[in-house]
Amino acid sequence: MAVHYVAGIDEIPEGTHKIVDVKGLSIGIYNVRGEYHALNNYCPHQGAKLCKGPVCGTNMESKVYQYIYGREQEIVRCPWHGWEFDIKTGKSLFSDKVRTKKFQLVIEGEKIGVVIGA
Amino acid sequence: MNMSANSKVIDVDVHNQLKSSDDLLPFLPEPWKSQVARLGIGIPDRGYPSPVSVIRKDCTPPSGSPAASDPEFLVKDLIEPFNIEYAILTGNMMDVSTMHDPDHAAAIASAYNDFLISEWLPKHPSFRGCMVVATQDPLLAVREIDRMAEHPEIVGIVIGSAQRTLLGQRHLHPIYEAAERHQLPISIHPGGEGAGISSAPTASGYPTRYIEYHTNLSQNYMAHVTSLVCEGVFEKFPNLKFVCLEGGIAWLPHLLWRLDKNYKGLRSSVPWLKRLPSEYIRSNCLFSTQPIEEPENPKHLLAIFDMIDAENILLFSSDYPHWDNDNPSKILRGLSAEATNKIFYQNAKSLYNL
Numbered sequence: 001m002a003v004h005y006v007a008g009i010d011e012i013p014e015g016t017h018k019i020v021d022v023k024g025l026s027i028g029i030y031n032v033r034g035e036y037h038a039l040n041n042y043c044p045h046q047g048a049k050l051c052k053g054p055v056c057g058t059n060m061e062s063k064v065y066q067y068i069y070g071r072e073q074e075i076v077r078c079p080w081h082g083w084e085f086d087i088k089t090g091k092s093l094f095s096d097k098v099r100t101k102k103f104q105l106v107i108e109g110e111k112i113g114v115v116i117g118a
Numbered sequence: 119m120n121m122s123a124n125s126k127v128i129d130v131d132v133h134n135q136l137k138s139s140d141d142l143l144p145f146l147p148e149p150w151k152s153q154v155a156r157l158g159i160g161i162p163d164r165g166y167p168s169p170v171s172v173i174r175k176d177c178t179p180p181s182g183s184p185a186a187s188d189p190e191f192l193v194k195d196l197i198e199p200f201n202i203e204y205a206i207l208t209g210n211m212m213d214v215s216t217m218h219d220p221d222h223a224a225a226i227a228s229a230y231n232d233f234l235i236s237e238w239l240p241k242h243p244s245f246r247g248c249m250v251v252a253t254q255d256p257l258l259a260v261r262e263i264d265r266m267a268e269h270p271e272i273v274g275i276v277i278g279s280a281q282r283t284l285l286g287q288r289h290l291h292p293i294y295e296a297a298e299r300h301q302l303p304i305s306i307h308p309g310g311e312g313a314g315i316s317s318a319p320t321a322s323g324y325p326t327r328y329i330e331y332h333t334n335l336s337q338n339y340m341a342h343v344t345s346l347v348c349e350g351v352f353e354k355f356p357n358l359k360f361v362c363l364e365g366g367i368a369w370l371p372h373l374l375w376r377l378d379k380n381y382k383g384l385r386s387s388v389p390w391l392k393r394l395p396s397e398y399i400r401s402n403c404l405f406s407t408q409p410i411e412e413p414e415n416p417k418h419l420l421a422i423f424d425m426i427d428a429e430n431i432l433l434f435s436s437d438y439p440h441w442d443n444d445n446p447s448k449i450l451r452g453l454s455a456e457a458t459n460k461i462f463y464q465n466a467k468s469l470y471n472l
Contacts, residue, residue, distance in 0.1 A: 052176040082170030 003106045003113035010110065012036070015073055019051050023116050027103055030055070030087045032073055037087050038103035038114055039076070044092075048080040050100055058084055058093065125201055126459070128466035130406055131307070131363045131435035132196065132205040134238050135186040141237070145229035150222065159226055161213050162314035164280070166328040177439035185439040189241035196438045197244050203463070204472050206305075207238055207247045208363070212278040213310030214252040223252035224262065231266050239271040246470065248276035248305055254315070256289055260296045267300035273470040274303045279338050279365070280310030282317060286345030294355045303359040303404075303469055306342065308335045339365035340373050343403060347377065350390040352398040359469060361404045364437060368411040371425040374399060400427060404469060406435035407461065410450065420452055429457035433466045 006020040007029060017030040019041055026041035028051025041051040057072035075084050075093070084093040090102035104115040136142065139158045143151055154160070178184070179191035186192055197205060211230040217223040227250045234247045249266045251259035266272055275297055283289070285306065297304050311319035311331070318324050319338070325331045339362050346352065346360060374396040381388070381395050391398070413419055423429070434450075450461065466472070 049176060077170065079176040082168075 001115060001117040003115055005111045005113045007112045008110050009112060022114060027114055029112060032087055036105050036112055038105050039090050040101035042100060043078040044098055044100055045081060045083055048078050050078050053077045053079040126463040127200055127202045127434060128204045128463050129202050129436045130206045130433045130466050131208050131437050133186055133210055133440060134207045135184050135210055137183045137187045142229040142233055145232040146225060150225040160222060162216055164310050164313035166331045168328040189238060193242050202244055204246050205244050207245055208276045208307060211250045212276050212307050213280055213313060214250060215278045216280050216310040216314030216316045218315055220254035223254055224258040227252045228262055235269055246271050246273045248274040250276055253277055253281060253290060256292045259293045263296040263300060267302055274305055276305045276307055278310045279306040279308045279342060280313060280316040282315045284345035285342040286349030286351050294351055294358050298355040298358040303361055305361040305363050307363045311338055336366045336369045340369060343399060344377060347395045347398045348388050352402040353390050359402055363406045363435060364408060366411060367405045368422050371422060404431050404433055406433050408435040408437045416452060429460045432461045434462045
C-alpha cells in the first residue's frame with residue numbers, strides 16, 4: 001500500500017475535479033464542498049471514462065409526480081449512458097451493487113495523495 | 119466481443135453531424151436556400167427531452183464544433199481505437215419524412231446527400247454513406263435514389279421509422295423498386311416518432327417522458343416489419359434488404375412466432391405470401407445490435423440469439439455519438455469466434471458489398 005501524491009489542493013477548488021494518471025490507473029479527484037473524493041475513471045457498464053461526465057444534482061426518491069431536486073455537486077453522470085454515481089461512495093444511484101472503485105485519499109499539507117494497493 | 123488487434127469491425131450506424139444548418143446552404147436551391155438561412159433546416163422536434171441528452175458529452179471535438187461534425191476527430195475517436203474497417207454514415211437527417219411540406223423535405227434530403235458525398239465520404243477510406251430520402255412524395259424519393267445511387271461510396275438508403283403510414287403500404291413500393299434495382303439496402307432509424315406529420319410514438323398515444331418513449335421504439339419496428347412482410351414487399355422485391363437500426367432485437371422471437379401462428383389460419387388474407395412470414399424476415403431483414411439488451415443473466419440474451427439465428431442477421435452498430443451507443447469491445451461476449459466475426463464484420467461486408 002502506497003500513497004501517491006498527484007495534485008495540490010489549490011488545483012482542485014470546491015466544485016471542481018481533476019483527472020490524474022497514476023500507476024496505470026486513471027482517477028478522478030473531486031472536491032465536494034471542501035471534501036476530496038477519488039473515483040476510478042472507469043464506468044462499470046461499458047468502460048467509459050466516467051469522470052469525463054458532468055457533475056450535478058439529481059431528483060431524489062419522492063412520491064409520484066413529486067420532484068425533489070438536491071444533492072447538487074454530489075453526482076457524476078457517465079458521459080455514455082448517463083448512469084448516476086455518488087461521488088462520495090462510488091455507488092450507482094440505482095443499485096448498491098453497481099459501483100465504481102473508490103480510492104482513499106491522504107491530504108498532507110497542500111498535497112493530495114491517492115492510496116493505491118492493499 | 120473479445121477484441122484483439124486483428125478483430126475486424128464494420129459499424130453500420132455512425133451519425134455524422136452537420137456543424138450547423140449553414141452546411142447545407144451551398145447545396146440548396148431557392149426557395150429553400152433563403153428559408154434555411156433564415157429559419158434553419160425545419161425538421162420538426164419530436165419533443166421528448168432527455169435528462170442525459172442524446173449526444174455524448176465526451177465526443178466534442180477539440181475545435182468545439184458539435185459531436186461527430188469533424189471527420190478527423192471522428193476517425194481518432196471511433197474509427198482508429200476500435201479498428202473499424204468501414205463506418206456506414208447514417209447522418210441525422212432521416213426525419214425529413216416527418217416534415218409537413220413534401221417539397222421542403224425532398225430539398226433537404228437532396229442537399230444533405232450532396233453534402234455527404236462532398237464533405238464526408240472523401241475524407242477517410244473507411245467512410246461509406248447512406249443517402250436519405252423523404253417518403254411523403256414517393257416519386258420524388260425515387261428520383262433522388264436514381265440521382266444518387268450510383269455514387270461508389272453510397273452503399274444504402276436511410277429513412278426514418280417515424281412515419282405517417284406503415285412502411286409496407288403500397289404507395290411506398292416505387293421507393294422499394296428503385297432501391298432493389300440499384301441494389302441498395304434500406305435502413306430504418308428511429309428518433310422522430312411523434313414529430314411533425316408522423317403518428318404517435320405508441321399505439322395508444324403520446325407517452326409522457328423520454329424514458330417511456332425510447333423504451334417503446336421497438337413497438338414501431340414490430341409494426342413496420344409486420345407491414346413489410348404482409349404487404350408482400352419481399353415477394354415483389356425479393357432482393358431488397360431492410361436493416362432495422364436501433365430498434366432492439368429481443369422482441370423478434372415474439373414477432374416471428376405470433377406472425378407465423380396467425381398466418382397458418384389467416385393465410386387467405388395475404389395469399390401472395392408463399393412462405394411463412396418469419397422466413398421473409400430471416401431472408402430480407404437484418405438488425406443492428408445497438409442498443410443491445412442487457413438482461414441480468416447474459417445467458418438469456420444468448421438464448422434469444424439462438425431463437426433468431428442471430429449470427430446471420432445481426433450487424434454491429436455503435437450509434438456514435440449518441441448516448442445509448444455501445445462499445446464494441448464490451449458487448450456480445452460469449453459468442454463463438456465465427457458468430458462474432460459475422461456479427462461484427464462479415465454480415466455487413468456481404469450486405470453492403472464492401
